[in-house]
Amino acid sequence: SRVLGGAGPGAVKRELDDEMLEQLEELLISADMGVDTALRVTANMAEGRFGKKLSTQEIKDLLAQEVARIMEPVARPMPLYAKKPQVVLVVGVNGAGKTTTIGKLASQFRAAGKSVVIAAGDTFRAAAVEQLQVWGERAGVPVLTAPEGSDPASLAFDAMVKAEADGADLLLIDTAGRLQNRQDLMEELAKIVRVIRKKDETAPHNTLLVLDATTGQNALNQVETFQKLADVSGLVMTKLDGTARGGVLVALADKFGLPIHAIGVGEQIDDLDAFDPEDFAKALTGAEDIK
Amino acid sequence: MFENLSDRLGGVLDRLTKQGALSDSDVSTALREVRVALLEADVSLPVARDFIKAVQEKAAGQNVTKSVTPGQQVVKIVHDELVHFLAGDDQNPGDLKIDNAPAPILMVGLQGSGKTTTTAKLAKRLKEKHGKRVLMASLDIYRPAAQDQLAVLGNQVGVDTLPIVKGQSAVDIAKRAKQQATLGGYDVYMLDTAGRLHIDETLMQEVEDVRNVTNPRETMLVVDGLTGQDAVNVAEQFDGQIGISGVVLTRMDGDGRGGAALSMRAVTGKPIKFVGLGEKMDAIEEFHPERIAGRILGMGDIVSLVEKA
Ligand SMILES: Nc1nc2c(ncn2[C@@H]2O[C@H](COP(=O)(O)OP(=O)(O)OP(=O)(O)O)[C@@H](O)[C@H]2O)c(=O)[nH]1
Ligand SMILES: Nc1nc2c(ncn2[C@@H]2O[C@H](COP(=O)(O)OP(=O)(O)OP(=O)(O)O)[C@@H](O)[C@H]2O)c(=O)[nH]1
Ligand SMILES: [Mg+2]
Ligand SMILES: [Mg+2]
Numbered sequence: 075s076r077v078l079g080g081a082g083p084g085a086v087k088r089e090l091d092d093e094m095l096e097q098l099e100e101l102l103i104s105a106d107m108g109v110d111t112a113l114r115v116t117a118n119m120a121e122g123r124f125g126k127k128l129s130t131q132e133i134k135d136l137l138a139q140e141v142a143r144i145m146e147p148v149a150r151p152m153p154l155y156a157k158k159p160q161v162v163l164v165v166g167v168n169g170a171g172k173t174t175t176i177g178k179l180a181s182q183f184r185a186a187g188k189s190v191v192i193a194a195g196d197t198f199r200a201a202a203v204e205q206l207q208v209w210g211e212r213a214g215v216p217v218l219t220a221p222e223g224s225d226p227a228s229l230a231f232d233a234m235v236k237a238e239a240d241g242a243d244l245l246l247i248d249t250a251g252r253l254q255n256r257q258d259l260m261e262e263l264a265k266i267v268r269v270i271r272k273k274d275e276t277a278p279h280n281t282l283l284v285l286d287a288t289t290g291q292n293a294l295n296q297v298e299t300f301q302k303l304a305d306v307s308g309l310v311m312t313k314l315d316g317t318a319r320g321g322v323l324v325a326l327a328d329k330f331g332l333p334i335h336a337i338g339v340g341e342q343i344d345d346l347d348a349f350d351p352e353d354f355a356k357a358l359t360g361a362e363d364i365k
Numbered sequence: 366m367f368e369n370l371s372d373r374l375g376g377v378l379d380r381l382t383k384q385g386a387l388s389d390s391d392v393s394t395a396l397r398e399v400r401v402a403l404l405e406a407d408v409s410l411p412v413a414r415d416f417i418k419a420v421q422e423k424a425a426g427q428n429v430t431k432s433v434t435p436g437q438q439v440v441k442i443v444h445d446e447l448v449h450f451l452a453g454d455d456q457n458p459g460d461l462k463i464d465n466a467p468a469p470i471l472m473v474g475l476q477g478s479g480k481t482t483t484t485a486k487l488a489k490r491l492k493e494k495h496g497k498r499v500l501m502a503s504l505d506i507y508r509p510a511a512q513d514q515l516a517v518l519g520n521q522v523g524v525d526t527l528p529i530v531k532g533q534s535a536v537d538i539a540k541r542a543k544q545q546a547t548l549g550g551y552d553v554y555m556l557d558t559a560g561r562l563h564i565d566e567t568l569m570q571e572v573e574d575v576r577n578v579t580n581p582r583e584t585m586l587v588v589d590g591l592t593g594q595d596a597v598n599v600a601e602q603f604d605g606q607i608g609i610s611g612v613v614l615t616r617m618d619g620d621g622r623g624g625a626a627l628s629m630r631a632v633t634g635k636p637i638k639f640v641g642l643g644e645k646m647d648a649i650e651e652f653h654p655e656r657i658a659g660r661i662l663g664m665g666d667i668v669s670l671v672e673k674a
Contacts, residue, residue: 104410106593109401168616168644169477169589199644200517201510208509251644255620288475290407290593292621313476316562318595341476341507 087127095120098137105358106290107321111328115140134361141358144324145351150333152179152280152308159191159237159245161270161277163230165263165304166284167296168251171312171338173202175284176246177209178338178346184213188243193233194219195226195266196250206248212343226250226262227269234273247278254299264303281306282335287313287320294322297330312338315345319358387435392424395439406622406661409597412631420446444658451626451654455636459651461487462582462610463497467546468553469579473572473603474587476560479615479641481511483587484557485518486641486649487613492524497552502527502542504535504575505559515557522646525551535559539575556581563602576607583610585638588629590614591621596628604633615641617657618648626657 088094095116102112119140128136154160162179164172173196180190192210194217196202203219210217218236220229230247237245249266252259270277283306285293300306311320314337323334334349355361396417403413424442433441461470470487472480484501491497501519503526505511512529519526527542539556546554556575561568576584586609588599603609612629617640626637640657642648 100410103404104594106407106595109404167591167619169479171477199514200521201514204510204513205508253616253619256618286477286589286591288589288593288595288599289591290621290624291405292407292591292619295620316475316595317564317598318593322593 087129088133090120090123090126090128090133094133098133101359102137102321102324105319105321107358108291108294108325111321111325114328115144115324131361134359138352138355138359138361141324141355142351144327145334145349145354148327148331148334149349149351150308150335151348152282152335155279157274157276157279159234159242160279161234161237161245161247161274162280162282163247163249163267163270163278163304164282164284165249165300165306166251167253167286167289170251170284170286170289171310172196172251172284173206173209173248174341175282175310175312175336175338175346176206176248177213178343179336180209180213180215180246181343182346183244184215189241190215190244190246191233191237191240191242192217193229193245193247195229195233195248197222197224197226197229198250202248202250209343227266230266231269231273234270234277254296260299260303263300267304278305280308283309283332285309285311285322287311287318288316289322291322291325294325294329297326297332301330301332306332308333308335310334310336310338311349315339320354321358323354324358387424387427387438389425391435392421392439395436396421396424399439399443402662403624403627406624406663407591407593407596407628408624408661409594409628409632411597412628415631416446416450416627419450440662440664444662444664447627447658447661448654451630451637451652451657453630453634453636458611458636458638461491461638463491463495463553465582466550466552467500467543468583469543469546469581470553470555471572471576471579471581471584471607472555472557472587473584473607473609474560475562475589475599476508478560478587478589479613480560480587481505481514481518481557482644483585483613483615483639483641483649484515484555485522485524486646487585487639488519488524488553488555489522489646490649491553492522498550499524500527500542500546500549500551500554501525501557502538502554503529503557504538505557506533506535506538507559511559518646525549535571536574536578539579543579563599563606569602569606572607581610584608585611585613586629586633586635587613587615588625590617590623590625590640591619592625592628596625597632600629600632604635609633609635611636611638613637613639613641613649614652618642622663623657623660627661 503512503515637652
């Protein structure tokens with residue numbers, strides 16, 4: 075890591091003092107954790123250890139443990155229910171990776187023996203339907219579509235009818251990207267949820283908010299607003315195969331406690347992993363670098 | 366959700382001396398708050414650090430006018446410096462180098478940053494505002510339906526797109542675009558590329574090859590305005606390896622604070638040329654440094670307040 079320098083294992087021990095704490099805070103801030111959360115995490119880690127001499131490795135391990143401790147309770151796979159079809163609504167801001175994640179999820183559920191149907195609920199963006207159709211082919215899953223510009227809520231409703239008639243286990247519904255401060259578009263999303271509930275009042279059974287790991291502190295606003303308007307039940311973070319470390323997830327875990335179901339680690343169909351709090355914490359703090 | 370800078374500074378500084386020159390300690394106290402404000406606005410840490418240092422030098426010893434508080438004074442200094450940093454010495458950020466027809470414009474960036482949309486928006490602008498004949502080509506042979514996406518947008522804005530030929534490499538498509546642009550008498554040809562990670566050696570090499578065969582007049586890095594701390598890495602790698610000539614910040618219609626603008630500018634030294642403000646084809650504007658500065662600092666009219674005083 076840039077901040078703590080390249081000391082090897084068994085290197086000189088340093089005192090855990092204010093200066094060291096500040097460096098650790100900066101390490102976490104540069105992973106997008108945000109100032110407040112970074113302060114809290116380092117303070118917790120330092121409790122009872124202030125003034126002690128520790129090696130770089132020990133410090134990073136402790137920091138990673140602290141992060142993992144916060145993330146442990148939110149690391150939960152997407153729950154499956156007996157309901158047929160189980161309706162999964164996928165939402166998020168533009169370009170976050172919703173459509174790609176649906177392709178990956180469809181493939182994983184198929185591999186687990188589920189019958190899956192996809193609804194191409196992004197009736198707005200250019201070639202969004204064609205994009206999802208390719209993913210449907212790759213995953214071996216049918217994709218229900220409606221013409222460009224048509225009402226996504228009625229497509230969702232029709233898709234539920236069809237999925238039920240076909241006896242599908244899962245219905246994955248894609249939606250158009252929307253920024254959370256666009257009230258009209260958020261209202262459109264709330265309407266999709268309302269219409270889905272007309273068909274099945276327990277649906278959507280999962281509402282996944284897809285977050286892009288390169289996003290900074292705005293992810294907090296995203297979660298807050300999408301949760302309010304669309305009852306988000308879980309998160310997926312994409313693009314963790316880059317250099318962004320997704321530290322905002324720690325602030326989110328702290329503040330909202332929503333489960334994190336999966337992470338996107340590439341553009342291929344298999345590039346969707348379970349969220350592992352320890353791996354995440356190690357990558358975030360750089361604890362793995364010096365092992 | 367975020368406390369704005371003037372509130373923050375008000376609390377800290379109103380307790381301090383009301384008049385006279387700003388002391389070093391007043392300035393340091395204030396700048397600690399400024400640092401937090403910048404980081405909350407997603408300015409990358411090393412950039413925030415350098416910026417604070419520059420402001421520190423400017424602010425020490427400056428006189429506080431009677432009618433404003435030291436906090437307001439510091440906010441004004443910070444704001445001015447931020448505008449200065451963001452603006453650089455670009456007179457007309459919205460001008461693109463498109464002499465010597467056909468002028469190639471290369472669009473690059475991370476996955477999902479808004480390249481394809483921005484390509485079509487700029488093409489529309491060049492056509493309608495500058496009366497240029499534009500050809501667009503999608504070099505994205507990876508993302509499903511990426512080439513269709515550009516074709517649909519081309520139809521919407523009335524700009525030609527290069528016919529899609531399956532199985533060609535990105536470099537082959539670029540060469541074909543160049544040829545077609547030359548033969549077809551186009552003024553500009555725009556190359557929309559696949560999204561790529563700055564650490565993906567194969568794909569970074571691919572776009573380097575495209576650059577080498579087309580020699581773009583402009584190479585625009587398209588960056589999501591909601592980007593966090595990773596902005597420095599993205600800027601360093603894309604500029605270092607491909608050499609960009611300008612930046613487009615997208616999704617500035619969101620409620621993000623836009624700190625990535627400062628990071629981009631500081632790391633690359635290249636102008637931010639345009640700001641994307643929505644999904645519609647005319648939702649693009651030239652870059653206005655003052656607007657982004659106020660937004661990064663999360664403050665309203667404090668600057669005009671000081672100006673009037
Ligand atoms: N590197 C990387 N790229 C990803 C990942 N997930 C998605 N992408 C890419 O991100 C870009 C946007 O993905 P989409 O699935 O189209 O995103 P979306 O949220 O559906 O976008 P809109 O529908 O336009 O709002 C595409 O180029 C994807 O290939 C990931 O985990 N890692
Ligand atoms: N709100 C908003 N959305 C935008 C803006 N620019 C682009 N988008 C949306 O962001 C999403 C991704 O845009 P694209 O143009 O497909 O992005 P890209 O960089 O070409 O994506 P890849 O080719 O997959 O890397 C789409 O849903 C666009 O409509 C903008 O300025 N504001
Ligand atoms: Mg999509
Ligand atoms: Mg594209």
